[in-house]
Amino acid sequence: MKVSVALSPLADLRAAIRVATFPTLKAVWANPTLLFRPASLSRVFFGAVWVAFAKPTDEGGRGPKLSLLPHATGTVLDLGAGLGHSVGYFDRKAVKVYVALEPNEMMHAGIRERANAAGYHEEDGSLLILRPCGAEDLASIKAQLDGAGVRVDTLVSLLTLCSIPNPQQTLTRLVREILAPGGQLLFYEHVRSPLRDVAWWQGLWTPVWRVAFDGCCLDRPTHVWVAEMTDVNVATGESIGMWSEQKLWGKEGEPDEHLFWHRVGRFVKHSG
């Protein structure tokens, strides 16, 4: 494996430190208790990184998103919505309600701005920005969705499943308990590489990367977990396959030897 590929996260880390150090120090000055709350500090740091890099990252993922997000229909729940870049890819006639789940409240104004520009508004119920919670906070998500009287037809995750805690359990519960029968899971994620040397470097970088970037792990085989997901037949208690349809593809032009190796997936839940 090329040394330049193995060490590529160094350049990203340097760029992140350049853009996020000053805003992070400012936040610590305003609230020194952040120094004793590493997870919150990492969130502030990542928030500043994302303000600078969300647009180029969106542009870099335009191809996969154009092949994926026009499939979204009905009510969409966007896990880790960031600054709301997904909303511009939806077919406004097919996606009636956009629900954004974003634990980092610093990003909510950006979500609102982009959603409004795409024709989604809180006033008419077509936009719902959940009170800050993580994808793992199922009780809070359910309560907020029930309160708004919506059911989720499409679950979207763009570059977020790398960051959620207990990813396999969290995602399985989201699909089982929140996604409607016949609904879709649409994802675009960087995942663990099938190449052993690339996967080794992903594992090596992850402990550093996750501290700087709000829990982001480079070494999760998310696409495999999704494909293997099962449900429970309520009548018999037996384990059954979760999906009635599944399609997995890559990012065009992306080399196999890449620490950020992407998979794109459209999975349709069985209809009950």
Ligand SMILES: C[S@@+](CC[C@H](N)C(=O)[O-])C[C@H]1O[C@@H](n2cnc3c(N)ncnc32)[C@H](O)[C@@H]1O
């Ligand atoms: C790399 S950004 C991607 C943002 C957006 N999906 C996009 O593609 O533009 C990852 C997002 O996941 C969010 N995130 C971090 N931990 C999370 C959690 N536990 N549950 C849901 N989202 C989380 C971050 O705040 C961040 O907005």
